Amino acid sequence: MTNTIGPTPAVLSPPSGPSSWPSMLFTAAACAHRDIRGLTLVTTMVTSAAYFALYQYVFDTSNQATGADEDLVNKRHRPVPCGLITSRGLLGRFWCAMPAYTLLGWLTGTLAWTLLWQTTVIGFNLLARPRDYLWAKPVAMVLGTIAMLAGAWELAAPLDAVAWSWILVITVGFNLSLRFEDVRDMAGMPGSAATPSR
16 A cells, blocks of 8 residues: 555645645636635535546656656656656556546536547657657647646536636636746756756
8 A cells, every 4th residue: 555655646746736735726716706605615615636647647657657768867856766666657657547536527527628638648658759858748728728727616506608708717827827837947946957947
């Protein structure tokens, strides 16, 4: 049991871990919009926490399994460079988590968004070549943001015009600024051995 659970906190450690918080906040916004309270609110938020833990887990396990060489240089705190697990072990956990995530999507009425995210993750992390990165990552992030926000809302209420308005605004705003994400990988940054930006 220890060997099974052990790498999980490292896989989901910051900056990955907090990625589920905005999703849960969007579920909470849907609850407020629909005036959901009491035990139903609590149940919905607990479900949201479980759903987005799996959302993040299937991405991080596949991403870190295929990006171990880069992590050895730039992200040495991750489980593969630390020797906590092998890339093959992470892929095994990824494929074990995928059916559980699919089942939860079916049970919660968010299966369409679950399948969209799973397809995006497989395409970006397992099928895309390194030279595809510049075009594949923006597409994956846009689809992932839509899947995340639509799923978060639909955990609490049907998607309506208000929901789609916010999904559009957040998706566009978030992904425009995300183009500068990798600027942080430069000499002098903690845990990074990347070449300085010029």
